[in-house]
Structure formats: structure tokens, C-alpha cells
Amino acid sequence: MKRLALFALLLAAVAVPGTAHGAVPCRDRIYNDWYGDGKIDTTYPIACYKDALKHIPADARIYSSLSDDITSAMQGALARLHGKKNVPKEVGHGNVGTAGVSHTVNLTTTSESQHKPAADGGTAPVASGPVADSSSSGGVPLPILVLGGVAILLAAAGAVGAGVRHYRGRRPGV
Numbered sequence: 001m002k003r004l005a006l007f008a009l010l011l012a013a014v015a016v017p018g019t020a021h022g023a024v025p026c027r028d029r030i031y032n033d034w035y036g037d038g039k040i041d042t043t044y045p046i047a048c049y050k051d052a053l054k055h056i057p058a059d060a061r062i063y064s065s066l067s068d069d070i071t072s073a074m075q076g077a078l079a080r081l082h083g084k085k086n087v088p089k090e091v092g093h094g095n096v097g098t099a100g101v102s103h104t105v106n107l108t109t110t111s112e113s114q115h116k117p118a119a120d121g122g123t124a125p126v127a128s129g130p131v132a133d134s135s136s137s138g139g140v141p142l143p144i145l146v147l148g149g150v151a152i153l154l155a156a157a158g159a160v161g162a163g164v165r166h167y168r169g170r171r172p173g174v
Helices: 003-016 026-037 046-056 059-065 067-081 142-170
Strands: 115-117 124-125
Touching: 026 046, 026 067, 046 067, 059 067
Parallel strands: none
Antiparallel strands: 115 124
């Protein structure tokens, strides 16, 4: 009887999916759709587009067409809701210069601590500065190479010192 109860408990634990993470906001699905190829090719509820427009990261708002593409996709979704048939299903400018590169991003909401007072009394997102493009890196940075060389020299000096101590300790009569 104990084995049957233990088996039932184990089966229940495996069969029930875990809920450790909350539901992913639909704005993140829009962001991930766009970050893949620079285009939004799925229709989402209108509330998702509005939420996504409210929470676009400052760098994406400044350096990309994400805001324009979400607005265009929302207008297309509204047109389809009103019965228009000739609305394009794919909206966006595409990723220029990133051929074949696919990104999946889980963007979270901007917290209130990342806002500063705006001139009109509201709050505005604080830009964190330009984002470095890792695809144009020229290899290992020079400071890392210098520190690596120093580390190798120190390890070699330590090995020589240990060898000298060992050699002196084995000599008879010293």
C-alpha cells in the first residue's frame, strides 16, 4: 500500500507542471518577434501593442525602428479588426547589417527607479547610453592580454623559486 501511495505521489509531482515563473507579458512576445528579424509578423491583441509601446527600452527607442514597427503593426491589427483584407501581415524594416543573426530577448518592465522627472512634471526614461555592438569586436582587449602575460610571469617566478628551494633542501651538507 505504501508503494502505491508513493508511486501516486511521484506521478502527481511529475504530471503537474511547475509554476515557478509568472506569465510572460505579451509585450515580450512582440519584442521577441521583432528582435528575431526586425519585423513583426504575428497579430497580437491591441492591448499588447499599447503595453509594448509604453515599455520600450530607451536604447531600442533611440537606436532602432522598434517603436515605429510596433505602431505600424498595431495599425494593421486595428485595420484587420475592422474588416480590411489587404493589410500586410508582416510589418517592419528588417535588421539591416545583421544578416542571419537571430536574437531572443526577454525584456522586463522599466522600474520607476529608472525614470527621472521630465520638464512637464511627469517621468521620462533615463537613457543608459549607446549599446556596444559585440559583432565588431577586434578580439581580446589589450589590457586582458597584458594581465595574462603578467600572470604567466608571476607563475613562472613562483615555480622557479619553489624549484630552487626544493633543490637546496635535497643537497647534503648544506
